[in-house]
Amino acid sequence: MDIDIKFGTEGTFIPPFDRGIETIKRIENSGYDSVWFADHLMGWIPESIWTPDLIEMSTIQNSPHDFYDVYSVMSVAAWNTKNVKLGTSVTETFRRHPAVLAQTFLTLDHISKGRAILGIGTGEGENVIPYGIKWEKPVSRLEEAIKIIKLLWQNEGKVSFDGEFWKLKNAVLSIKPYEEGKYPPIWIAAHGPKMCELTGKLGDGWLPTNFDPKTYREKLDIIQNSAKKAGRDPEEITPGLWHNIIIDEDHGVCDELLESAYVKNYTLLQSNEYFEKFGISHPFGKDFYGLLDYIPTNYDRETMVEALSKIPAKLCDESFLHGTPDEIIAKIEDYAKAGLKHIVLYNITYNCDITKIKSSFGCVKKILQYFKG
Amino acid sequence: MDISEIKIGTESSIFGPIDKGITQIKRLEEIGFDSVWMADHLMGWTPESIWTPDLIKVAAVQQDPHIFHEVYSILAVVAWITNKILLGTSVTETFRRHPAVLAQTLITQDNISKGRVILGIGAGEAENVIPYGIKWDKPVSRLEESIRIIKLLWESDKKINYEGEFWKLKDAVLTAKPFKKNKYPPIWIAAHGPKMLNLAGQLGDGWLPAYSDPQAYKYRLNHIHNAAKKAGRDINEITPGLYSYIIIDEDHNACDELIGSPYVKNMLLTFPNSVYQEYGTKHPLGEDFYGLVDYVPTRYDRETIMEAINKIPQKMCDDNILHGTPDEIIGRIEEYAKVGMKHIVLTNLTFVNDLSKVKSSYHNMQKVLNYFKDKNS
Numbered sequence: 001m002d003i004d005i006k007f008g009t010e011g012t013f014i015p016p017f018d019r020g021i022e023t024i025k026r027i028e029n030s031g032y033d034s035v036w037f038a039d040h041l042m043g044w045i046p047e048s049i050w051t052p053d054l055i056e057m058s059t060i061q062n063s064p065h066d067f068y069d070v071y072s073v074m075s076v077a078a079w080n081t082k083n084v085k086l087g088t089s090v091t092e093t094f095r096r097h098p099a100v101l102a103q104t105f106l107t108l109d110h111i112s113k114g115r116a117i118l119g120i121g122t123g124e125g126e127n128v129i130p131y132g133i134k135w136e137k138p139v140s141r142l143e144e145a146i147k148i149i150k151l152l153w154q155n156e157g158k159v160s161f162d163g164e165f166w167k168l169k170n171a172v173l174s175i176k177p178y179e180e181g182k183y184p185p186i187w188i189a190a191h192g193p194k195m196c197e198l199t200g201k202l203g204d205g206w207l208p209t210n211f212d213p214k215t216y217r218e219k220l221d222i223i224q225n226s227a228k229k230a231g232r233d234p235e236e237i238t239p240g241l242w243h244n245i246i247i248d249e250d251h252g253v254c255d256e257l258l259e260s261a262y263v264k265n266y267t268l269l270q271s272n273e274y275f276e277k278f279g280i281s282h283p284f285g286k287d288f289y290g291l292l293d294y295i296p297t298n299y300d301r302e303t304m305v306e307a308l309s310k311i312p313a314k315l316c317d318e319s320f321l322h323g324t325p326d327e328i329i330a331k332i333e334d335y336a337k338a339g340l341k342h343i344v345l346y347n348i349t350y351n352c353d354i355t356k357i358k359s360s361f362g363c364v365k366k367i368l369q370y371f372k373g
Numbered sequence: 374m375d376i377s378e379i380k381i382g383t384e385s386s387i388f389g390p391i392d393k394g395i396t397q398i399k400r401l402e403e404i405g406f407d408s409v410w411m412a413d414h415l416m417g418w419t420p421e422s423i424w425t426p427d428l429i430k431v432a433a434v435q436q437d438p439h440i441f442h443e444v445y446s447i448l449a450v451v452a453w454i455t456n457k458i459l460l461g462t463s464v465t466e467t468f469r470r471h472p473a474v475l476a477q478t479l480i481t482q483d484n485i486s487k488g489r490v491i492l493g494i495g496a497g498e499a500e501n502v503i504p505y506g507i508k509w510d511k512p513v514s515r516l517e518e519s520i521r522i523i524k525l526l527w528e529s530d531k532k533i534n535y536e537g538e539f540w541k542l543k544d545a546v547l548t549a550k551p552f553k554k555n556k557y558p559p560i561w562i563a564a565h566g567p568k569m570l571n572l573a574g575q576l577g578d579g580w581l582p583a584y585s586d587p588q589a590y591k592y593r594l595n596h597i598h599n600a601a602k603k604a605g606r607d608i609n610e611i612t613p614g615l616y617s618y619i620i621i622d623e624d625h626n627a628c629d630e631l632i633g634s635p636y637v638k639n640m641l642l643t644f645p646n647s648v649y650q651e652y653g654t655k656h657p658l659g660e661d662f663y664g665l666v667d668y669v670p671t672r673y674d675r676e677t678i679m680e681a682i683n684k685i686p687q688k689m690c691d692d693n694i695l696h697g698t699p700d701e702i703i704g705r706i707e708e709y710a711k712v713g714m715k716h717i718v719l720t721n722l723t724f725v726n727d728l729s730k731v732k733s734s735y736h737n738m739q740k741v742l743n744y745f746k747d748k749n750s
Contacts (some may be wrong), residue, residue: 015549017484021453041473042546047531063548069474069481072449076485079450097469099415099505104443110391111450130532131473132540157421158671166506170671172416174439297532297544 003336005371008034008240008344009364010089011077014066024077028084030365031372035077036089036119036242036344039070042126045265046296049304054261056354064296071104078112087117089242089344090189090207094128094135098145098166099173102152105184106175114178119207120146121189126295138292139194141165146186146202153183187240191291193222200226205238207344210319213331216241217338240342241335246322246349247363248356254322257352263316264308266348268294270319278315283307325366332367379710379745382408383738384463384616384720387447388440398451401458404739405746408459409451410493410616410718413444413466416500419639420670420678428635428679431725438670445478452486461491463616463718464563464581468502468509472519472540473547476526479558480549488552493581494520495563500669512666513568515539520560520576527557561614565645565665567596574600579612581718583665584644586692590615591712614716615709620696620723621737622730628696634726638682641689642668652689657681695719699740706741 009032013020027035045055045064052059074086086108093101101118108116122138129135144163151159152173161168177183187205190196199206200223211219224234244266246254257263269290272282282288284307299307321331332343345367349360383406387394401409419429419438426433444462452460460482467475475492482490496512503509518537525533526547535542551557561579564570573580574597585593598608618640620628631637643664646656656662658681673681695705706717719741723734 015484017481041477047546062550063546065546065548067477068484068549069445069478071443071446072452072478072481072485075446075449076453079453095471095474097505097507100443100469103415103441104446107443107446110442111446130543130545131471132535132537132542132545133471161506163506168506169504170669171504171506172421172439172671174437175442295544297546 003333003371005332005336005340006033006342007368007371008032008036008085008087008342010038010344010346011035011086012038013068013073014061015068017068017076020068020073021076021080025080028081031368032084034085034087034117034342034344036087037070037074037077038067039088039091040067040127041065041095041131042295042297043067044126044269044294044296045262046299046301046304048299048301049261049265057262057351060354071108074108074116075111078108078115081112081115083115085115085117086112087119087187090119090121090187092121092123092127092138093141093145094123094133095131098148099152099171101145102149102173103175105149106153106173106177109178109184114182116184117187117205118149118184119187119189122195122292125292126297130295130297139198142188143198143202146198149186150183150202153177185238187238189242190219190223196222197226199223199237200228200232200234201230203237205240205342207240207242209242210244210321211241212318213334213338216335216340220339238342239339240344241340242344242346243321244346244348245328245364246320246352247325247328247347247360248349249324249359249363251323251327253356254324255317257349257356258316258320258322259313260352261308262348262352263320264311265304267311267315267319268307274319275315278312280310280312283310325363325370329367329370332371378715379706379748380407380716381742381745382406382410382459382461382716382718384410384412384718386412387442388435391442391447391450394447395450395454399454402455405742406458408461408491408716408718410461410463411444411448411451412441413462413464414441414501415439415469415505416669416671417441418500418643418668418670419636420673420675422673422675423635423639423678429725430728431636434728445482448490449482449485452482452490455486455489457489459489459491460486461493461561464493464495464561466495466497466501466512467515467519468497468507468512469505472522473526473545475519476523476547477549479523480527480547480551483551483558484549486552488556490558491579492523492558492560493563494560496569496666498665499667500671504669504671513572516562516569517572517576520572523560524557524576527551559612561612563616564597565593570596571600573597573611574606575604577611579614579716581614581616583616584648584693585615587708587712590709590714594713612716613713614718615714616718617720618694618722619702619719619738620694621699621702621721621734621741622723623698623733623737625697625701627727627730628698631723631726632690632694632696633687635679635682636725637694637722638685638690639678640722641685641693642681644689644693648689648693649686652686654684654686657684694722699737699744702741703744706745
């Protein structure tokens with residue numbers, strides 16, 4: 001089967017800044033098609049468990065919440081690269097007004113000469129609620145935000161918009177894209193049905209996380225049907241996928257790393273529905289949907305250790321793409337058969353075991369070589 | 374007055390190709406400017422209804438008065454490619470971005486620039502807020518709360534709570550640290566009225582007003598110092614800056630002509646009614662008009678604006694816009710220095726109505742810069 005898949009990877013870096021930019025240049029030279037940057041104020045790991053006995057990363061990183069401003073990073077990354085696409089994974093419009101995002105991405109479009117991707121989602125509670133911003137109707141808000149962004153981009157002259165969240169009157173955004181008529185693609189992180197419908201109506205790409213190939217195909221069908229209903233060509237929407245991966249020549253090593261606190265903490269981002277498939281409720285409650293509700297700074301060490309202990313090994317096994325290079329290659333081919341065209345791999349192997357940094361990246365290289373020759 | 378301390382900065386927002394704009398800024402650093410500033414705008418101050426080459430010459434090369442890049446994306450690249458020059462916004466606010474976003478952005482750019490960024494901030498301008506559907510509400514109180522939140526996020530190692538009127542923070546964190554331990558970006562406040570001047574005295578590391586003749590400057594600085602003393606602060610901690618438009622030419626008459634142009638006069642519509650009253654008149658758009666805060670240029674047609682700017686007293690332009698030969702400008706800056714000003718940001722308007730003046734005006738600005746730099750060494 002002739003598979004043409006694009007490959008991306010995580011580019012988010014911690015201090016020092018100069019070293020991070022060197023990493024981005026290396027990523028470009030490794031042949032990746034895209035590099036992605038997280039838009040976070042707060043990380044996913046509670047500082048209450050950020051100790052060497054539980055999380056090895058704590059020996060080299062001061063705090064789990066060390067994040068640079070994503071747009072400052074992307075601008076300088078764009079300035080220092082030539083070919084690789086640069087995207088947010090993902091931003092939202094609680095912290096910044098959609099007009100700011102619209103303006104930012106046209107500026108990035110200029111700096112990068114057409115390589116910026118506006119990766120966007122509904123937002124996550126942890127970057128919104130602790131900062132005193134009201135968390136309300138995130139899906140409707142996102143839909144309105146995207147419409148406003150496109151309106152400001154595509155209109156010459158003043159714009160009015162009678163929205164539920166924002167009412168625009170005599171608004172302008174006169175800056176034009178780098179190439180006439182060619183705007184940054186908007187990739188939506190969609191998981192539920194409403195978000196998938198939205199992606200079909202308004203998205204230029206789809207960037208979900210952690211679906212198995214069967215579910216991926218089902219969701220892609222929703223998106224493509226929604227596109228057709230809106231009079232769009234479904235092929236206009238790039239089917240992407242974000243996957244954290246644990247990779248090693250020895251599958252047994254991967255299984256061991258799946259038991260780490262780092263991995264278990266990540267599973268807390270899943271919904272209660274997902275946990276119920278494994279016979280238990282989400283450790284934080286039946287109405288918990290981690291991606292939106294998990295605010296790590298709320299939890300002390302004792303609560304965390306107890307919660308992590310409840311997570312079944314089988315759940316970790318299923319929710320993380322892991323294995324040998326050949327096994328992961330086979331999985332990616334399954335996704336390709338299901339319609340995937342652009343996969344973003346975030347190698348978290350060394351986050352679980354720092355000694356694995358060189359070997360795991362060596363394994364990832366094999367995957368790239370296989371698909372890109 | 375110690376003029377060896379006077380620092381000279383300039384505004385250099387980029388409108389055209391980015392590569393070219395960045396190269397120009399690198400050149401400003403090489404020439405020796407102490408600081409470079411960029412505007413944080415979605416909308417410009419000139420109505421598109423008068424943006425035609427017959428009225429405003431620069432409209433022949435810049436299609437639209439509302440072309441603005443996102444300020445922090447550009448500043449990040451400027452921070453990356455420069456080494457000495459200070460970098461600031463003139464000025465940002467917290468209607469479009471949450472204060473935590475500003476806090477994170479400034480620490481990031483402090484890291485990139487190795488300690489050279491300044492948070493230039495004000496209460497906000499209606500034109501960048503109201504047309505976009507953001508509620509304009511208690512801007513001064515909002516700014517005060519924002520600054521407190523920014524400082525709290527910067528200075529805390531652990532999670533913080535804050536019971537504010539606009540934002541209630543609970544278990545919030547911002548753990549990225551500045552480039553140099555405990556040395557945070559200075560916060561320069563654009564203050565004009567009494568409440569804002571109090572705020573500058575209580576919380577500011579610098580003051581960056583957009584207008585003030587030397588007399589008004591002295592009065593305002595005194596107000597800031599009183600507020601600082603009351604808050605138990607050393608007045609020398611607060612850098613007295615000034616943001617000033619400049620029209621500069623070897624021929625003073627050329628300056629007089631340029632000052633009367635619609636572009637320049639339109640800028641004075643951002644001044645409050647109180648300034649107009651000093652000239653025996655009122656703000657052309659209304660007695661309760663406070664320019665910077667009320668003026669939304671996209672609302673006005675050509676006729677209305679031309680009628681308004683024709684009512685602006687010539688003397689008001691003369692007094693409030695630095696204009697003249699290099700020697701005259703130097704003399705004027707020294708007048709400000711006599712009343713305490715230490716860091717002036719010159720925004721060159723000379724060429725907006727005479728494109729042939731681009732090179733000469735920047736050349737003349739350099740003469741002014743060199744005069745004060747010589748005093749420094």
